[in-house]
Amino acid sequence: MQDFETEEQQLDALKQWWKENSSSLFIGLAVGGFALGGWKFYHQTQFEHGVEASDMYVSVVAQAEAGAGGTFDTTVVDKLVAGYSDTPYAALSSLVIAKHEVTAGNIDQAISRLQWAVDHAVEEEITSVAQLRLARLLLSQKKYDEANKLLMTKHSSAFDALYEELKGDMFVARGELEQARIAYDKAIAGSESANRWLQLKRQDLGNSQLNSSELVEPSA
Numbered sequence: 001m002q003d004f005e006t007e008e009q010q011l012d013a014l015k016q017w018w019k020e021n022s023s024s025l026f027i028g029l030a031v032g033g034f035a036l037g038g039w040k041f042y043h044q045t046q047f048e049h050g051v052e053a054s055d056m057y058v059s060v061v062a063q064a065e066a067g068a069g070g071t072f073d074t075t076v077v078d079k080l081v082a083g084y085s086d087t088p089y090a091a092l093s094s095l096v097i098a099k100h101e102v103t104a105g106n107i108d109q110a111i112s113r114l115q116w117a118v119d120h121a122v123e124e125e126i127t128s129v130a131q132l133r134l135a136r137l138l139l140s141q142k143k144y145d146e147a148n149k150l151l152m153t154k155h156s157s158a159f160d161a162l163y164e165e166l167k168g169d170m171f172v173a174r175g176e177l178e179q180a181r182i183a184y185d186k187a188i189a190g191s192e193s194a195n196r197w198l199q200l201k202r203q204d205l206g207n208s209q210l211n212s213s214e215l216v217e218p219s220a
Contacts, residue, residue: 081116
C-alpha cells in the first residue's frame with residue numbers, strides 16, 4: 001500500500017482516485033438500486049400472483065359445494081392450470097374438479113385432471129394425495145400395473161400407511177394374497193390408530209407375518 005507523507009498528498013490521491021473511478025461507482029450504485037427495486041417488485045408481484053390464485057381457488061371450491069352433482073364450469077380451473085401452475089392452488093383445483101368428475105361418472109376426465117396434478121403440483125403433500133386418488137381410479141379400471149407404478153413412486157412419508165393400504169387393495173385384486181398381507185401389515189404398523197376397515201381387510205386374509213392376536217381389535 002502506498003504511503004503518504006502529508007494530508008495534502010492523501011487528499012490529492014483521493015481526488016485522483018475519484019476522478020478515475022467515479023463513473024464506475026455511480027454505475028454500480030445505479031445497478032444496485034435497480035436490483036433492490038427489482039427484488040422488491042418481484043416479491044410484490046409474486047405475492048399478488050399468489051393472492052389471485054388463492055381467490056380463484058376459493059371460487060372453485062364454492063362452485064363445487066354449491067353445484068355438487070351438477071355441471072361444473074371449468075373456466076377458473078383452466079385459468080389456474082394455464083397461468084398459476086407455480087402455486088399450490090392450481091393442483092388443488094384440479095383435485096376439486098377431479099372429485100366432481102368422479103361423482104358425475106366421468107372417470108377419464110377425472111384421471112386426466114389427477115394426472116396433471118401429479119405432474120405439476122408444487123407441494124409434495126398435494127402430489128401424494130393426487131397419486132393416491134389416481135391410483136384408486138386406475139385400480140377401479142383394473143389397470144394394476146399403472147396403479148402399482150404410482151404407488152411405488154416417491155411420496156411424503158406422512159402418507160406411507162395410506163400407500164401401503166392401497167398396495168394391499170391392489171394385491172388383493174390381483175389375487176396376490178401374501179403380498180396383500182404384507183402391505184396391510186405395514187399399513188397397520190405405520191398407523192397411529194389403524195382404521196376399522198383396514199383391520200377388517202387384514203383379518204379377512206388370515207394369518208401371516210402378524211398373528212390375529214397381534215392385530216388391534218376394531219372398535220365397535
